[in-house]
Amino acid sequence: MQLQASKYTIVNNDFLPATEASLKITDLGLQRGYGIFDFFKIIDGEVKFLEDHLDRFYNSAAQMHLPVDKTSDELKAMLFELMKKNDLPESGIKITLTGGYSPDGYTIAKPNTIITQQALMLNKGDITPGIKLITYSHQRQLAHVKTLDYLMAIWLQPLIKENGADDVLYHSHGIVRECPRANFFIVTQNNEVITTATNILKGIVRKQLLNIKDSGFTITERDITIEDLHQCKEAFITSSTKNVLPVIAIDGKAIGKGVAGDVSIQLAAKLKVLLG
């Protein structure tokens, strides 16, 4: 199925034809990879967890010394106008804030704001067969900020493919961190659900899962070791596009029975209710 193209993109205060949206090459995002973004999805025309995403967007900007020249309400008004113009009820919106047009190519200038919308074949919370991961020793820099830095993630794509895997799981000195665009969870033999706690980007779906009161499970934030991966019964990742996505193998070894586990399936169902 061909997805519908987005008609408009916002660059600063202008609604531009999406295919023409551009930035001058002096932008510090392009020159030095300096900028932040956030991404959220729209299901049946409704933005999911918008306040959480905007909170994180403003927090990322502040952490990176990037002033945002719009209030949250102004940004929302622009988002809603873009959604109306584009009319893509199943889609994702990405707000990017860059270091701006820097005269010396190094100093932060007035940030540029880009808002793009893209039609998506969205998983609305249904469970999928699961994915395979490889592990790789890497600690994301400024991990708690949603920066533009995906250098390692993209650089590792050939290695991921060579190993017949779908994504990479970063670890640092034996402590598991995250996937490039998703948080990581395990289920222990005692049905304890654990998600990594330190030096990670805290995702919005992760936060939603931690906040569910009646999940029937104890979800704990604490360090997961590489050793824990060999002992766990289930594993899954979470993200705005992936929801709860079972991990069925890591580094070529099956997790549990090598299929989506019961706890993962039940948590995916709980999340689906929230997304409803």
Place this chain on the structure above:
Amino acid sequence: MQLQASKYTIVNNDFLPATEASLKITDLGLQRGYGIFDFFKIIDGEVKFLEDHLDRFYNSAAQMHLPVDKTSDELKAMLFELMKKNDLPESGIKITLTGGYSPDGYTIAKPNTIITQQALMLNKGDITPGIKLITYSHQRQLAHVKTLDYLMAIWLQPLIKENGADDVLYHSHGIVRECPRANFFIVTQNNEVITTATNILKGIVRKQLLNIKDSGFTITERDITIEDLHQCKEAFITSSTKNVLPVIAIDGKAIGKGVAGDVSIQLAAKLKVLLG
């Protein structure tokens, strides 16, 4: 003195007015900070160490899985045409290669090549009063590749200024690495000159210094520890724009007598001959 503006910038095969050069926002350089570059200077209309820089450019591209659609000779022909059109005898040229216009914002596409030229007030090799550094624990990712990733370098600017310093010196687990845009050297009490050896970008001026046969000093590549910084007699950094630049203080403590040292001055003079 107002520096003369560059008239033209190359984007792929087009010579564009420099103020208008732009890339579409889907470029993976902007979306994910994915790309490489090299930078070299022009003194009295002559490119310095061009072959070294082009070798490193092609090597960076290969390391990052980015195909270059021009041979070295084709690239040189474009460079020389740009230099002729811009007529900036004292300047710097930056060649950037990005991940290209990626349909999914994540997969490498056909790279975009950007070549900019900028008039510079160039130091032609004369010694300067010296700079102050602070140290910071950070290991550049894919350190041997000249990537667009300067996230930490720019993020650290306020901390550098708060400490009354000029730049930052990265170290990792007690081993000194490099400055964001320069290599690092010390001179020991025995007049041994040492430059850091591992997990760094190997600069072209660093290479030129290592290749000088008659410098009168032994220059050795090996690990420098944080402890070595407290013992050394002199320190300096090297880069294409900075040449040999003495370091007179690190973390608020004077190096040697807190002024440019004799060995630094002599090596700066040797480099100046090469630049002549």
